[in-house]
Amino acid sequence: MSEKPITSFIEKHFLHFNSAALVDAAKGYKSHLESGKKMLISLAGAMSTGELGISLAEMIRNDKVQIISCTGANLEEDIMNLVAHSHYKRIPNYRDLTPEQERELLDQGLNRVTDTCIPEEEAFRRLQEHIFKIWKDAEANGERYFPHEFMYKLLKSGVLEQYYEIDPKNSWMLAAMEKNLPMVVPGWEDSTMGNIFASYCVKGELNPSTMKSGIEYMTFLADWYLKEAGTEGVGFFQIGGGIAGDFPICVVPMLYQDLEKEDVPFWSYFCQISDSTTSYGSYSGAVPNEKITWGKLDADTPKFIVESDATIVAPLIFAYVLGW
Known part of the structure; x- marks a missing residue:
């Protein structure tokens, strides 16, 4: 048997269409890192609930990613899966559910993400109990942190270890915390923990300024x-669309257009995994070349788009990059 079974399988069978694009993107990723450049990965959608942590944590531990941009949902849902995995419920026939059956799931405290239901009590409330104390202590000490820094503090404190229900090596947030990996979490306010934080602000129990803002994420x-970035730029590996990708990619045009730093290099590799079809006005469905006109990519930047399900494609690319 090959020492690299996944890589060998991919190279033998993935020869055309989206499978060939996957191989090209994976080879480009490896070449990018081997040339000494750094890589950003952006996570949209529900990749943490899709348990991408199994492969992403290995990417982090092996220094195959240097910074992550993700939604607030992905930030918290990896930790929720860590502490409440056995309480999740899979719904294979989710396409057949009636509105009444969907309401029954809500009444049971189960919030559905495609075929997987997150248990509200064991996941959301379990985190809320402990993160609130960390927020409150920071405020009492006159300290301010980013959303991901509060999550790192939560993990580092060890208070959640009593609840662990998966192998900790499969949590990408634990791997990121251990590396103190830089992160940006744009639009954190629309996540469950963001909503909970806002509710405490409405009640007067917390001050909004205790949480560092999206503008501060952009300046960071x-x-x-x-x-x-050096002289050659950073790579950009985008999973899905939305704010997780839109926010960080804009930093390059901001630097040279608004701050007039004319020697700032463009992003030097770009790959997007998306099943969003190219369409009128669809940012997520825009082909990479459109980003040239916005000053994000250059004409000769290696560009890849794999139009498929990221829960299939991303682990395969990561396995290839890791040499599995």
Whole structure:
């Protein structure tokens, strides 16, 4: 048997169409890292609930990603899966559910993400109990942190270890915390923990300024890019569409158009995994070349788009990059 069974299988069978695009993107990713450049991965959708952590945690541990941009949902849902996995419920026939059956799931405290239901009591409320104390302590000490930094504090404290229900090596947030991986979490307010934080602010129990903002995330990212991009730029590996990708990719045009830093390099590799079809006005469905006109990519930037389900494609690309 091959020492690299997944890589060998991919190279033998993935020869055309989307499978060939997957191979090209994976080879481009490897070449990018081998040339000494850094890579950003953006996570949209429900990749944490889709248990991408099994492969993404390995990417983090093996220094195959240097910064992550993700939605607030992906930030928290990896930790929810870590502490409440046995309480999740899979619904294979989710396409056949009636509105009444959907309401029954809500009444049972089960919030559905495609074929998987997240248990409200064991997941959301379990995190809420402990994260609130960390928020409150920071405020009492006059401290302010980013959303992901609060999550790192939560994991580092060890208070959740009593609840662990999966192998900790399969949690990408634990791997990121251990590496103190840089992160940006744009639009965190629309996540469950963001909603909960806002509710405490409405009740007067927390101050909104205790949580660092999206603008502060952008200024952090600008500083990071200037320090880490060198003369050749950083790579951009985008899973899905939405704010997780839109937010960080804009830092390059901001730096040279708005801050007039004319020597800032473009993003130097771009891959998007998406099943969004190219259509009128669809940002997620735009082909990579459109990003050239916005000053994000250059004409000769390696560009790849794999139009498929990210829960299939991303683990395969990661396995290839890891040499599995």
